[in-house]
Amino acid sequence: MAKKAETVEEKLRALYDLQLIDSRIDEIRNMRGELPLEVEDLKDEVAGLTTRLEKLNNEVQTVEEQVKTKKNEIESHKESIKKYTDQQKDVRNNREFNSLTKEIEYQTLEIELAEKHIKEFKANMEYKKNLIAQTSEKLDTKTSHLKHKENELNGILTETEREEKALVVKSEEFAAAIEDRLLNAYTRIRNGVKNRLAVVSIERGASAGSFFTIPPQVQVEIAARKKIMTDEHSGRILVDAALAAEEREKIDAIIKNLK
Structure with a gap:
């Protein structure tokens, strides 16, 4: 069983990792479309x-x-x-x-x-x-x-079938590392938005895919990784760009090995 994330930073990383994996599954399923x-x-x-x-x-x-x-x-x-x-x-x-x-x-x-x-x-x-x-x-x-x-x-x-099956297993593994309260919030947000993005990074001073600027002080708090922060406009969970880049590199390597 995956080790539960304990610190806020570990929780943020686990959430973003799960989002990256689930987004790849969404991408594969969208390829099939109708x-x-x-x-x-x-x-x-x-x-x-x-x-x-x-x-x-x-x-x-x-x-x-x-x-x-x-x-x-x-x-x-x-x-x-x-x-x-x-x-x-x-x-x-x-x-x-x-x-x-x-x-x-x-x-x-x-x-x-x-x-x-x-x-x-x-x-x-x-x-x-x-x-x-x-x-x-x-x-x-x-x-x-x-x-x-x-x-x-x-x-x-x-x-894509082999990759999708392996990703679903990975998604379950990564979800197991997240406490139920946060996982439920992640699932609720993900199901409530069209692009299925529940966790997004800060890009050019705004949450990814949003035009609403995040105040500098809030950006500093997000970068500090001391508490779970959400976008007041979309409700999405926010992570800083550096953390996002590190996790993307990690998950990209995992996905590459699954293909």
Whole structure:
């Protein structure tokens, strides 16, 4: 277990070290940014388009079967017409002739109806084939985009995953050296600011990232490292530039060895 920081200076160094490590973890995670979510969204889109394409192809196949069925029905009706026409040659009276004529008319109407259905089926099939072409094109584009994003994400993960895991362990080690009260304050400040900086150094008479000048007397107190000082405007914990430079050099060396 890490040795607890006892003096104020040790506490300041421990806090700043933790901040430097956590900032590097933030940097790595920011490199990934929204990529994991983008990849998941693209996977969902590709899956959805694939399902839609399968459904459309099945629908086209069904319509093709319907067209085939109607064509078979037409052939059957034509055979019936031929049969009834041949029978008319051997009828014995007008009643039988008229009855066969009605059958022929019925079969003719059935052919016309079947041809109408075939025309409708073919129009529907053409519409679906256009949808298939559009969906296939969109699927190809999304699949290509997904592959690109996956490669991008895998590249970042390969490059940074080992370092990130090691840094998380280091962060826990350094946090263990800080008393609970200060660690809770650090976490609260860090979670409350956009850039996640809870501990900052003095730069050009102001806290890093701030335009508010720190009075000279306060700067002297911060440099003395006798008590924990905070920026009255942002609430961040302040350390002097010399201490910050020393700790940055130390933590940079630790991070370098983790890569």
